[in-house]
Amino acid sequence: MFDEKFDVITFGSASRDIYLKSGAFRILKDQVNFKTGEGICLPFGSKIEVEDILFASGGGGTNAAATFGLQGFKTAFVGAVGSDVAGKEVLNDLKNYKIDTRFVVEKTERKTNHSVIFSENGLDRTIMVYRGASDDLSIKDIVLNKLKAKWFYFAPATSLLCDTLPEIIDFAKSNGIKIAMNPSRQQLKMSFNKIDILFLNQEEASLLTGIDFENENEIFKALDKICPGIAVMTKGGEGVVASDGKYFYSAQPDESRKIVDTTGAGDSLASGFLAEYMRSSNIEKSIQFGLANSAGNLSMLGAKTGLLKKGENFIAVPVLKQECTENNLCINK
Numbered sequence: 001m002f003d004e005k006f007d008v009i010t011f012g013s014a015s016r017d018i019y020l021k022s023g024a025f026r027i028l029k030d031q032v033n034f035k036t037g038e039g040i041c042l043p044f045g046s047k048i049e050v051e052d053i054l055f056a057s058g059g060g061g062t063n064a065a066a067t068f069g070l071q072g073f074k075t076a077f078v079g080a081v082g083s084d085v086a087g088k089e090v091l092n093d094l095k096n097y098k099i100d101t102r103f104v105v106e107k108t109e110r111k112t113n114h115s116v117i118f119s120e121n122g123l124d125r126t127i128m129v130y131r132g133a134s135d136d137l138s139i140k141d142i143v144l145n146k147l148k149a150k151w152f153y154f155a156p157a158t159s160l161l162c163d164t165l166p167e168i169i170d171f172a173k174s175n176g177i178k179i180a181m182n183p184s185r186q187q188l189k190m191s192f193n194k195i196d197i198l199f200l201n202q203e204e205a206s207l208l209t210g211i212d213f214e215n216e217n218e219i220f221k222a223l224d225k226i227c228p229g230i231a232v233m234t235k236g237g238e239g240v241v242a243s244d245g246k247y248f249y250s251a252q253p254d255e256s257r258k259i260v261d262t263t264g265a266g267d268s269l270a271s272g273f274l275a276e277y278m279r280s281s282n283i284e285k286s287i288q289f290g291l292a293n294s295a296g297n298l299s300m301l302g303a304k305t306g307l308l309k310k311g312e313n314f315i316a317v318p319v320l321k322q323e324c325t326e327n328n329l330c331i332n333k
Contacts, residue, residue, distance in 0.1 A: 005148040006100070007073040007278060011168070012061020012155025013134040014079045014094075014104070015113035016086035019261070019301055021052040025118060040118050040126045056302045057093040058115055059134060060155030060182065063264050063303045067271035067293060068153075069097035072310040073278065076100035078147070080137040082112040087133070097304070105141045107133040117263055119301075125263065131158070139164035144171045152177055153274060155267065156184035169194050182270045196229035197277065199270040205233045216241060220248065224324075230283065234269055239317075240287050243324065251287050251319040257295040264303025269294035272308070288316040 025048075028034075028041045042048055061079045068075040077099050081087030083106045090112060091101050114130040138160040144167075152172050157165065165187070172179050173194050180197040183190070188208045192198055200223075206213035209222035216233075220243045223231040232242040239252035272293025276286040292314035293307060300306035308314060 005074075005150070006076045007149065008068050008151040008153055008274070009076045009078060009103070009147055009149040010061045010065040010068070010153045010155060011078045011161070012064070012157055013059035013113055014057065014062045014077070014081050014090050015059040015115050015134065016090060017054075017056050017058035017115045017117060017263075017303060019052070019054040019056070019117045019119065019263070020050050021119045021301065022048060022050045024048045052301065054301050054305075055089075056304060057090045058264070058303045059113060060157075060267050061134075062090065062094055062099070063267035064153050064155055064182075064271035064274075065094065065099045066097045066304045067268060067275055067307050069099045070307050070309050071275045071279075073275065074100075076103055076147075076149070078103045078137075078142060080105045080107050080133040080141065082106065082110055082133040083108045084111055086112040086114065093304075103142070103147070105133075105137060107136050110136050119261060125261070127263075135159035137161050139167055142168070144168065147171075147177075148175075149177055151274070151278060152179050153271070154179070154181040154183070156182055156187070158184055158186050162186055162190075165190065180270070180274045182266065192227045195227050197232065197274060198223070198227045198229065199232045199234070199266075199273070201234045201236070201266065230277075232270070232273060232287075234266060240269070240291060242283060242287060244283060246324055247283075248322045248324055249283055249287055249319055251291060251317050253291050254295055254315045254317050256315070258299045260299055261301045262298060264297055265294050267303065268297035268307060284319040284321060285316075287319050289314070291317055 026041045028039050031037050061077055065075050065077045081090050094101050110133040113132045113134045116128040117125050119125040178196045181195050182199040202213040205219050209219050211218045224245045230244045234240055242249045269290045273286045273290030276289035296306040296308050
């Protein structure tokens with residue numbers, strides 16, 4: 001049983017997510033007390049009517065795994081939950097996506113991670129996060145020689161797992177396992193010279209390279225030196241840009257997409273990209289499928305709802321492909 005080889009194994013957090021949507025949430029502009037300049041406000045001591053509520057599993061590691069499971073890949077998840085009702089619900093949800101949970105650790109001393117997502121209009125939200133069992137996952141909980149896969153996918157991680165990630169990456173490389181990674185801000189200090197596909201948003205790319213996010217030319221020159229594989233930078237509503245050191249790719253999302261909830265948009269794009277890349281090794285197709293998978297996710301409430309199923313039709317947006325030169329966006333590796 002433990003000698004089974006997976007197409008992909010994901011690493012990251014697992015949580016119980018509670019979505020609350022209400023028109024009664026009021027946005028208060030305040031540059032002094034809120035670092036974003038705005039806050040969700042409620043009248044203290046009152047009962048607030050909630051128009052919609054959803055209970056679902058979440059966390060970057062399980063969100064990505066859901067895409068792979070829906071696309072028919074043999075998928076396992078490495079993570080931790082608490083020995084509580086929420087943990088059991090997360091595990092049951094993963095099994096519904098045909099995700100193998102044999103590598104999930106149950107922590108008796110910590111509760112399962114929880115997120116409560118407050119949304120006023122679906123586009124903007126405030127998330128209250130309880131970081132529990134997932135943050136206690138360490139290398140001693142992972143039996144590396146049992147992890148047999150073609151790919152490892154690392155979702156954003158914090159706490160103990162960050163400290164031992166280099167050991168897991170070294171194990172992967174020594175066993176011919178390819179690595180895709182969507183790092184947290186805490187992980188930007190590590191080396192990415194063994195990563196095959198690196199996913200970053202504009203802010204993370206800017207922090208990693210020390211270059212203003214609007215200067216894509218210089219950012220990708222730097223990323224092509226930092227990461228020997230494919231670098232993918234997401235730009236929110238403006239789409240995706242990517243480089244493999246030989247060609248530069250860019251695409252914008254489908255203008256007709258409907259946005260209901262932005263939770264999980266980054267997870268769905270990165271996992272969608274990797275799902276298609278595992279199938280075809282084609283970067284253009286991977287960008288198209290990643291954007292379509294994200295668009296499906298954005299169209300519904302929840303981080304896993306709306307993800308594309310295997311064989312489902314989708315709109316393939318145009319992808320611009322340019323050869324990399326010293327003066328054109330990126331340099332050859």
